[in-house]
Amino acid sequence: MKDQRVQSPEGGAVPTAHSPGGRGILPPVPSPVCRMLLALIGPAWLWIACAQEPVPVSADLVLRNGRVYTLDASRSWAESLAVAKGSLIYVGADAGVGAFTGPRTTTIDLKGRMVMPAFHDSHVHPATGGLELGLCDLNGLETEQAILEAVERYARQHPDLPWIQGGGWDLPIFREASPSKRLLDTIVPQRPVFLSAADGHSAWVNSRALQLAGIDAQTPDPPMGRIEREANGQPSGTLRESAMQLVAQHAPEPSWEEWRQGILRGLETANRFGIVSLQEASASEKLLGVYRELDRERRLSARVQAAQYVDPRKGAEQIRGLIEWRDRFRSRRLRSSTAKIFVDGVIESHTAALLQPYLDQPDSRGQLNFEPDQLKDLVVRLDKENFQVHFHAIGDRAIRLALDAVEAAADANGHRNLRHHIAHLQLIDPGDLPRFRQLNVIANFQPLWAYADTYIRELTEPVLGRQRSRWLYPMRSLYQTGAVFAAGSDWSVSSMNPLDAIQVALTRQGLKEDPGVAWIPEERMDLPAMLAAYTINGAYLNHEEKLSGSLEMGKWADLIVLDRNLFEIQPSQIHQTRILLTMREGQEVFRDSSL
Numbered sequence: 186m187k188d189q190r191v192q193s194p195e196g197g198a199v200p201t202a203h204s205p206g207g208r209g210i211l212p213p214v215p216s217p218v219c220r221m222l223l224a225l226i227g228p229a230w231l232w233i234a235c236a237q238e239p240v241p242v243s244a245d246l247v248l249r250n251g252r253v254y255t256l257d258a259s260r261s262w263a264e265s266l267a268v269a270k271g272s273l274i275y276v277g278a279d280a281g282v283g284a285f286t287g288p289r290t291t292t293i294d295l296k297g298r299m300v301m302p303a304f305h306d307s308h309v310h311p312a313t314g315g316l317e318l319g320l321c322d323l324n325g326l327e328t329e330q331a332i333l334e335a336v337e338r339y340a341r342q343h344p345d346l347p348w349i350q351g352g353g354w355d356l357p358i359f360r361e362a363s364p365s366k367r368l369l370d371t372i373v374p375q376r377p378v379f380l381s382a383a384d385g386h387s388a389w390v391n392s393r394a395l396q397l398a399g400i401d402a403q404t405p406d407p408p409m410g411r412i413e414r415e416a417n418g419q420p421s422g423t424l425r426e427s428a429m430q431l432v433a434q435h436a437p438e439p440s441w442e443e444w445r446q447g448i449l450r451g452l453e454t455a456n457r458f459g460i461v462s463l464q465e466a467s468a469s470e471k472l473l474g475v476y477r478e479l480d481r482e483r484r485l486s487a488r489v490q491a492a493q494y495v496d497p498r499k500g501a502e503q504i505r506g507l508i509e510w511r512d513r514f515r516s517r518r519l520r521s522s523t524a525k526i527f528v529d530g531v532i533e534s535h536t537a538a539l540l541q542p543y544l545d546q547p548d549s550r551g552q553l554n555f556e557p558d559q560l561k562d563l564v565v566r567l568d569k570e571n572f573q574v575h576f577h578a579i580g581d582r583a584i585r586l587a588l589d590a591v592e593a594a595a596d597a598n599g600h601r602n603l604r605h606h607i608a609h610l611q612l613i614d615p616g617d618l619p620r621f622r623q624l625n626v627i628a629n630f631q632p633l634w635a636y637a638d639t640y641i642r643e644l645t646e647p648v649l650g651r652q653r654s655r656w657l658y659p660m661r662s663l664y665q666t667g668a669v670f671a672a673g674s675d676w677s678v679s680s681m682n683p684l685d686a687i688q689v690a691l692t693r694q695g696l697k698e699d700p701g702v703a704w705i706p707e708e709r710m711d712l713p714a715m716l717a718a719y720t721i722n723g724a725y726l727n728h729e730e731k732l733s734g735s736l737e738m739g740k741w742a743d744l745i746v747l748d749r750n751l752f753e754i755q756p757s758q759i760h761q762t763r764i765l766l767t768m769r770e771g772q773e774v775f776r777d778s779s780l
Contacts (some may be wrong), residue, residue, distance in 0.1 A: 226272030243287025244269045245771065246742075249279050251295030252750050254737040256302050256720050266300065268742040271771035276736055291548060292713045293780075299750040301716065302735055303461040303743040303767060304683045305628050305723025306607045308575075311465060311489075312472050313452025314384075316439055317677050318450050324383065324677060329368070330356055336380070337372040349373055352381030353677060354389065356533050357639035363413050364389045366422025379436050379683045381429070382680050387529045388429040395420050399431045407431060409497065409538070409554050426552075437654025444475045451676075452486045458682045459745040461769035463729060464673070465491040466575065466608070468766045469524045473514035479700045480516040486774040488518045490524035490727045497554040501563045508570060523573040525709040526563070527554050529583035533644040537580035540614060550582065557586050558739060561593040567603055568594035575629075576607040581614040581656070588620045591603060595624065604726055608673065612649070613659055621668035627726050628663050629676045632715070633691035635660065637704040660690060671726045672718040687715045687751075688759035696760045742771035746780065 244267035253263040255276060265282035267275035275285050286292060317324070321339040326332045332354055340349050359614035362382075368377045369391035377394035381387070395401070402418035410427030412420050439447070455463060460742065468491040479485050491514070493507050507524060514521045530536025535543055535649060538551040555563065567574055568591075576587040587607050594601075606627035611634070621628050634640075635658040646654045664670050667712070672690075674681045685696055690710040691705035703709060724734025733743045746766040751759060767775040 197453055204280040212452075228462075242269065242285060243273060243314075244274060244285040244290050247282055247290055247292045247487070248295055248744075249282055249744070250291065251298055251300045251644065251746070253736060254716070254739065254752075256717060257737050263736070266736065266742070266744070267336075268768075268771045270604040271740050271742055272306055272738055273736060273742050273746055275736055291504040294744065299747045300736070300744055301747070302720040302733070302743045303769065304459045304719045305727065305729075305734065306455065306460050306676075306681065306683070307606070307671040307726050308466045308675045308718075309451075309455070309460075309463050309629065310385075310467065310678075310683060311455060311463065311470070311487075312444060312448045312475070314447075314451065314609065314677030314681075315451030315454070316443060316447030317445070319447065321349055321380065322556055323351060323380065324353030326354070327358070327359075329364075332358065333368060333372060336369065336378070337630075340376070340378075342375045342739055343567070347376065348394075349376055349378040350436060351381050351404060352353070352385075353387075354380060355383050355639070356387065357643050361532050362387070362644055363421060365418070366381050366392050367393065368405055370423065377436070378434055379549050384531055384533070386426055386536065387534055388424045388432065390422055390424065390432050392422075394432050395422070396571050397435050397566070400431055400646075404431075407578050409552060411534075413722065418422065423521040425531050426536050428617055441471075441475065444472065445479065448472075448475060448479060449484065454676070454681055455770075456486050456767050456775040457764065458684075459764040459767050459775075460487060460683070461743045461767065461774065462488040462729060463490070464523065464575065464671075464727060465489050466577075466675070467493055467494045470510060471520055473510055473519075476519050477516050480519045484519045487769060488727075488729070489520070490523055491519065491521040491635060494520055495524050495526050495563070495567075497527065500555075501566050502572060507567075507572065509695060511572075512746045522571070523575050524567050524589075525575045525577070526560070527577040528560065529553055529578060529580050530577055530589050532648065534642060535648070535678075537611070538586070538613070539580045540582045541639050541653070542584070544650055545648050551580055553583065553586070557589065561590045562588035564605075565594045565597045568603060569598050570606075572601065572603070573603045574605040576605070577609060578607050579609050579611045581612045581653075582619070584610060584613055585617055588617060588624060588626060591624050591626055592620075600625065600677040605669065606726055606727065609675075610663075611645075611657060612653065613656055613663065615656060615659070618659070618663050618668075619666050621663060622666050627669045627671050627722075628660075629671050629673060629726070630660055630690075630718075631679070631686070632658075632660065632672055632710070632718075633674065633679045633686040634658060635690075635704070635708070636689050641704070643755060654706065655705065657705065660710055662694070664710065664714060665724075669722055669725065670714065670718050671722045673713070673723075682760070684762050687746060687762045688756055691717050691756040691759070694757075700755075701755050712756075716751070742768055744768050748777075750777075 187334040249265040264279045268286040356683040378391040380389045408425045411425040412428050414421040529538035538553045578584045578587045606629040660737050721734035724730040748763045765777040765780040
């Protein structure tokens with residue numbers, strides 16, 4: 186079938202689902218004069234394009250004898266790579282790489298290992314996730330008892346802390362996803378406790394914290410939030426959405442140095458998983474300042490596109506401030522030209538905005554953080570000011586309103602190709618699937634969530650019913666429309682490892698489940714599509730596809746070495762694959778001791 190394409194703003198193309206070998210996004214091969222090439226790509230390999238008789242160039246690094254999956258437009262394979270001054274100067278057969286090897290070239294024999302472009306995480310929270318690692322970390326704990334023991338142990342080890350803070354507890358562990366203040370009161374009765382849920386949309390507090398915040402039976406629910414209550418009207422200890430801030434505003438703010446260390450921990454984790462470029466999914470002015478400081482110190486081991494948080498209480502009036510931040514917080518590896526809009530909440534706590542009511546709450550369709558016209562006006566104005574919009578939208582109503590807002594912006598401003606994208610996309614009405622391609626909205630999935638875990642079985646499917654649940658994380662259906670498909674982790678909500686998420690996307694099963702019946706099997710993805718989602722499509726989302734996302738001459742040497750070939754193993758084994766080497770722009774940012 187003919188490959189129909191949509192032009193990207195840089196003149197590249199977005200192949201449709203009918204492109205050979207899967208989907209990717211690549212610019213056409215340019216043919217400028219040599220002077221332009223010199224300005225763009227430097228003298229290191231200028232002779233490749235211009236010299237009548239090539240002059241040998243010594244590479245800084247040569248990787249040879251490998252299986253190199255390039256992610257170029259034809260999804261070609263190579264054997265060797267040569268890197269000079271951070272860029273790829275050779276991609277091809279082993280026989281040709283010798284011309285680039287000189288006395289100062291470091292050569293690594295890959296011994297048949299797989300090489301591919303480094304990963305791009307299109308939705309992640311490295312700052313808050315890294316900060317959480319240094320607090321009371323409850324991520325991954327599977328029982329109520331294990332969580333309580335962890336809190337008690339942390340409180341005992343930190344007797345001088347005025348507050349016990351942390352998070353990462355999973356909602357399904359507790360009845361109705363609502364842990365009680367009384368559980369915390371038994372182990373930390375004197376100091377206030379504030380523990381955010383793994384999804385970041387709920388918090389668990391003890392009686393002392395509620396007392397300090399002045400929250401009692403007479404306290405009303407705040408706009409866009411909910412205080413869970415006991416039968417007598419007293420707060421139970423679980424806070425939803427904006428109600429979390431009622432207590433959080435009384436807790437000590439992390440210091441500048443704590444944010445620095447948190448970001449460094451988050452980036453170290455990213456590099457270990459092969460990630461060299463990411464979109465920070467919600468950034469405040471303070472976080473932007475810390476990122477910029479680290480970049481000036483050359484300590485950002487990944488390029489960061491920061492999405493500035495848009496406060497729904499302020500709406501369009503804050504755009505002038507966002508513009509000022511965008512101009513002020515821009516440095517070598519930091520940009521902040523994206524605006525983050527939370528359209529709704531999450532299904533598990535009944536705060537996601539649905540087209541039809543929740544089955545267990547017939548009078549509720551969830552909540553919107555913006556009225557439809559308010560959202561349209563905001564997005565029109567952000568689009569006009571050249572902001573890329575990064576939407577959080579979980580429910581089908583929220584997703585529809587996000588698409589409506591992008592459509593309104595296109596009608597008002599013309600198509601700007603700013604690469605607006607919607608993250609999470611948990612429940613999509615099938616009638617809205619074609620609109621992503623029609624409006625050039627990037628589908629930004631978190632694939633690791635697409636299996637029947639306890640969240641799905643106990644908190645999601647029962648409140649949606651079978652018919653609507655069929656359209657939970659419909660990745661394949663959306664991919665087949667020809668929309669651009671990118672992927673992210675939402676760490677620390679879930680694992681940052683792209684290989685974990687890729688396996689779930691292929692199997693629609695948990696990582697440790699025996700191969701068998703997949704959850705909504707018709708939505709399973711294939712390997713080339715998922716590798717593209719985490720490489721060239723992620724680069725496209727961040728306007729980097731001319732520089733990164735595929736292994737081609739002239740692009741940055743953003744690459745990873747894996748301990749096995751993903752195309753030669755069963756999908757259920759992908760999560761066992763280890764990253765052996767991560768390079769960002771030719772610089773080693775992670776190396777496994779076994780390489």
